[in-house]
Amino acid sequence: MDLHARRADSFGAQAEAYAEHRPDYPVAAIRWALEPLGTSERLDVLDLAAGTGKLTAGLVAEGHRVTAVEPNEQMLSELVRRVHDVRALPGHAEHIPVPDSTVDAVFVATAFHWFDQEKALPEIARVLRPGGVLAAMWLETEDDVPWLKDFQQVSNTSVESQRQSPVKIMAHPLFEAPEHKIFPHVHRRNSPEAAIAWINTHSRMLVIDDEERAEVNDRMLAFLRERPETSNGPFDVPMYSDVFRMVRVSD
Numbered sequence: 001m002d003l004h005a006r007r008a009d010s011f012g013a014q015a016e017a018y019a020e021h022r023p024d025y026p027v028a029a030i031r032w033a034l035e036p037l038g039t040s041e042r043l044d045v046l047d048l049a050a051g052t053g054k055l056t057a058g059l060v061a062e063g064h065r066v067t068a069v070e071p072n073e074q075m076l077s078e079l080v081r082r083v084h085d086v087r088a089l090p091g092h093a094e095h096i097p098v099p100d101s102t103v104d105a106v107f108v109a110t111a112f113h114w115f116d117q118e119k120a121l122p123e124i125a126r127v128l129r130p131g132g133v134l135a136a137m138w139l140e141t142e143d144d145v146p147w148l149k150d151f152q153q154v155s156n157t158s159v160e161s162q163r164q165s166p167v168k169i170m171a172h173p174l175f176e177a178p179e180h181k182i183f184p185h186v187h188r189r190n191s192p193e194a195a196i197a198w199i200n201t202h203s204r205m206l207v208i209d210d211e212e213r214a215e216v217n218d219r220m221l222a223f224l225r226e227r228p229e230t231s232n233g234p235f236d237v238p239m240y241s242d243v244f245r246m247v248r249v250s251d
């Protein structure tokens with residue numbers, strides 16, 4: 001298995017910690033993504049690559065009928081354990097286990113960069129009704145905050161961060177050009193240890209060897225315990241959500 005495939009499949013090893021420590025998504029981003037549908041009624045929404053349900057829970061809370069699709073068994077089990085009132089199915093973006101034209105919106109949170117876009121885009125178009133929406137979103141840490149900038153240096157590993165911002169979404173004849181919007185967000189951490197637990201759920205941390213991981217964790221802990229912004233009790237990690245929405249046109 002090549003590194004990309006290993007990383008795409010790495011998250012299940014830390015599924016419980018993932019559910020515990022990864023951030024959720026801003027509600028405003030969900031609402032903006034659904035705006036082209038022109039209604040706030042209950043919609044049929046698919047959370048593709050749903051993981052442990054960090055976004056799924058937000059979609060359910062907004063009152064939508066949600067189907068979550070996720071290939072990794074441990075991630076999907078964690079989702080089922082934590083998020084109720086959702087239909088959860090095993091499956092990949094390149095082969096979605098849902099009938100044609102049955103979904104109003106497909107959300108993809110922090111996962112589009114793992115897909116084979118040439119296969120996934122027509123597959124997403126297949127399950128969407130004409131006029132439906134594809135929303136691809138990511139969460140990023142703010143880069144103009146001095147302590148976070150320094151922390152990023154300290155947390156570097158021999159494996160690069162996967163995502164290059166912004167991810168290029170291929171043009172596809174069944175989708176209008178993407179619209180883009182940024183939403184501010186924060187990720188509250190109660191302690192330096194909780195921040196480190198969050199960083200350890202990223203694929204670049206999951207695929208390195210134990211020795212390197214221990215070194216990086218020691219470095220991060222020393223840094224966070226020293227910095228006044230993070231050493232004393234709870235702190236907020238300033239983040240933003242990068243959202244792209246694309247309307248599916250008629251065939």
Ligand SMILES: C[S@@+](CC[C@H](N)C(=O)[O-])C[C@H]1O[C@@H](n2cnc3c(N)ncnc32)[C@H](O)[C@@H]1O
Pocket residue numbers: 008009011022048049050051052053054055070071072075091092093094108109110111114115116
């Ligand atoms: C970083 S996690 C994001 C999970 C969740 N959407 C969230 O925001 O927390 C990436 C997820 O993509 C899933 N994934 C990787 N390759 C995939 C593919 N080809 N199709 C569908 N899901 C995939 C992984 O199993 C993992 O759960």
